Amino acid sequence: MEQSHEGPLAGIRVLELGSFVAAPFATRIFADFGADVIKIERPDTGDELRGWRRWRGTTSMMFRTIARSKRSVSLDLRTPEGASTILDLIRRSDVVIENFRPGTLERWNLGPDRLAEANPDIVLVRISGYGQTGPYRHKAGFGGVAEAFGGLRHITGYPDRESVRAAAPIGDVLAGLHGAISALVMLLARSREGNHERPTVADVALYESVFMATESLVPDYDAYGINRERTAGNLPGVVPSGVYQCRNGSVMIAGNSSNAFSRLMREIGRNDLADDPALIDGAARYTREAELDDAITSWTMQRDLDDVVAELDTAGVPVGAILSAADIVDNEQFASRGMLQSVKIRIEDELEEVRLPGVVPQFDGQATSIRWAGPELGEHTEEVLAGLLDYDMEQISQYRGKNVI
Numbered sequence: 001m002e003q004s005h006e007g008p009l010a011g012i013r014v015l016e017l018g019s020f021v022a023a024p025f026a027t028r029i030f031a032d033f034g035a036d037v038i039k040i041e042r043p044d045t046g047d048e049l050r051g052w053r054r055w056r057g058t059t060s061m062m063f064r065t066i067a068r069s070k071r072s073v074s075l076d077l078r079t080p081e082g083a084s085t086i087l088d089l090i091r092r093s094d095v096v097i098e099n100f101r102p103g104t105l106e107r108w109n110l111g112p113d114r115l116a117e118a119n120p121d122i123v124l125v126r127i128s129g130y131g132q133t134g135p136y137r138h139k140a141g142f143g144g145v146a147e148a149f150g151g152l153r154h155i156t157g158y159p160d161r162e163s164v165r166a167a168a169p170i171g172d173v174l175a176g177l178h179g180a181i182s183a184l185v186m187l188l189a190r191s192r193e194g195n196h197e198r199p200t201v202a203d204v205a206l207y208e209s210v211f212m213a214t215e216s217l218v219p220d221y222d223a224y225g226i227n228r229e230r231t232a233g234n235l236p237g238v239v240p241s242g243v244y245q246c247r248n249g250s251v252m253i254a255g256n257s258s259n260a261f262s263r264l265m266r267e268i269g270r271n272d273l274a275d276d277p278a279l280i281d282g283a284a285r286y287t288r289e290a291e292l293d294d295a296i297t298s299w300t301m302q303r304d305l306d307d308v309v310a311e312l313d314t315a316g317v318p319v320g321a322i323l324s325a326a327d328i329v330d331n332e333q334f335a336s337r338g339m340l341q342s343v344k345i346r347i348e349d350e351l352e353e354v355r356l357p358g359v360v361p362q363f364d365g366q367a368t369s370i371r372w373a374g375p376e377l378g379e380h381t382e383e384v385l386a387g388l389l390d391y392d393m394e395q396i397s398q399y400r401g402k403n404v405i
Contacts, residue, residue, distance in 0.1 A: 007034015007368065012187070014095040016040060016070065017077070017086075019047040021143065021169045022127045022206065023099035024066045025176030026183070030095070031069035032359045032368060038089065038384060039067060039375075043074040043403055046377040057347035059374070064345055065356050067374030073385070074378030074405050077108050081404045086110060088389050090118040095183045099127040102137045112201050123186035124201045125179045131205035141206050143171030150210030151217050157230045174209040239285040240264070240292045243322065249305040253296065254318040261285065267315040268299035329355060338367025345373045381405050 012035040016027040024039070024047070031037040041047050047063065054060035076082045087110075090096065096115060098105060105111050115122050126132055129141010130149075144165060147153045152171075157164040182202030189198035211217075220226045234242045241256040255264035258280055265274035273295060278284050285292060300308050305321060312319040323331065334340050339358040344351040359368035385391040385405070399405045 007032075008363070010034035012036070012095065013038070013093040014097065014183075015086075015089055015093045017096060017098035017100070017105070018127070019099070020049055021066065021172035022175040022204075023097045023125075023179065024049070025173055026097050026125065026127070026179035027070065028066055028068065029176075029180040030183070032370070037070040038093075038380075039070045039072050040075050040077065040086070041072055041377055043076055043378070043405060046072075046074070050377070059376070061345075061354065064343075064354070064374040068343075068356060069371040070375065071380035071384060072375040072378055073381045075381070076404050077110065079402070079404050081399060081402065083108055083110055085385070085389070085399075085404075087114070087118040089384075090115050090122055092388060093119065093122065094187065095123050095125070097125040097127070097179055097183060101140060102126075102128050102132045116200065121190060122200070123183055123190065125183050125186075125204060126201065127175050127179050127204045127206070129206050131208065132203045143169045143175070143206060146171040146175070146206035146210050150207040151214045152210050155214070155217070155228050155230055158232045159230045161230075163230060170213075171206050171210045174213055175204055175206045178209045178212075179204045234289075237282060237286050239282070239289045240296055242293065244293075244297050244300045244308075246300045246303055246305040246308050250322055251300065251305055251308050252320050252322055253300075253312065255296075256282065256285075258282070260317050263315050264296070264312065264317045267312060267317065268296060270295050337362065338369075341367075341370045343370055343373045378405065 009030055012030065014027050014030045014035050014037045016023060016037055016039040018024055018027070019041075027037045027039070039047075047067070049066065050059045050063045052060050053062050075085055077086060112124055115124060128137070129146060130136035130139055141149075147165060147170060148163075150171070153163045153165060155163075156166070179202070182204060186199055186202060189195050192198075217228060220228060228236060232242075238256045240261065241254045243250050243252055253264070255261045261279065262274045265271065273279060273292065279288070303311075309319050309321055321327070328334055329340060337358070340355040341358050342353045342355050345354045346352075347354075354373070356370055356373065359370065362368070382396060385396055385399075386393065396405070
């Protein structure tokens with residue numbers, strides 16, 4: 001496959017030694033913006049994500065989405081030949097992002113020191129459950145566990161029920177974002193002349209990435225003695241804001257800033273609340289949350305969802321319908337900004353049009369196009385080994401015979 005040279009990261013090569021979500025999400029950001037991302041997968045089985053949430057065909061849409069615009073090379077890192085090939089790729093790469101359990105690369109003789117010997121300019125991002133140091137460093141860690149350990153799960157859900165998880169891999173995505181930022185920071189530092197103390201290894205822990213999203217969870221505990229508990233669908237102290245029932249569905253309303261609150265109260269016919277001086281302060285509104293929610297609900301319940309959205313939108317109150325996948329694919333805003341991009345994907349025997357999520361952010365008012373969907377396992381093995389590393393076909397054939405690739 002001919003590689004595109006478009007995009008602000010064209011010319012950067014990223015080696016992905018990862019699976020599942022966190023590291024692959026980080027590398028996808030590079031791939032989206034033109035970097036050459038080479039995804040290393042285990043021969044025969046590949047990334048387990050290929051089988052997650054797969055309803056038909058051989059490869060899941062989850063994999064096709066997260067591995068988009070990358071090249072797949074099948075290679076067994078546990079073999080001497082595989083390790084040697086990785087070092088050859090390191091010599092021609094800028095970034096390595098991995099999410100093995102700490103110690104795994106070292107066990108394969110591919111630790112940071114060995115990578116630096118092959119390429120002193122390489123930057124390495126290591127993503128793991130608990131980080132490369134500390135008493136928990138060797139524990140297995142997945143996104144769901146990180147969301148619990150990082151404090152997010154404890155405050156998510158209803159107070160009278162067990163905590164719940166968002167129906168998306170929040171912990172993995174947050175770690176992936178921190179991983180991509182880490183790599184970009186190191187690349188920027190590398191590009192600056194005279195920066196002799198530039199970092200070369202980033203250590204990203206899943207639980208710490210989640211912890212960063214809990215804002216003042218611990219400071220509130222220290223300063224106010226508040227050990228936050230679950231508060232259903234609302235953030236504590238952010239009032240009024242939440243989901244309100246209409247005649248034919250539910251709507252999300254965020255009237256928690258002072259100006260939005262005043263506009264919201266006037267729109268629902270409660271000038272008395274809009275003019276109440278005590279409610280100018282957000283903390284005071286929090287003490288009257290039930291009263292304010294009842295006032296809003298009594299208004300929304302008399303109207304259809306579309307009317308509520310239209311009226312509050314006109315009044316300048318942040319409001320939005322709660323969209324499903326079926327709603328999203330018909331939404332003009334998603335379509336207008338390139339957030340739904342059709343890609344041909346082979347699902348069973350035929351190529352089918354599948355809409356993948358677009359690329360974030362936009363630059364200069366233009367949506368970035370997806371180059372291709374996540375590849376077949378090992379689709380680019382020969383292309384990379386022969387075209388990039390100059391391996392001859394005899395060597396590649398020997399590797400196949402030994403199940404190295």
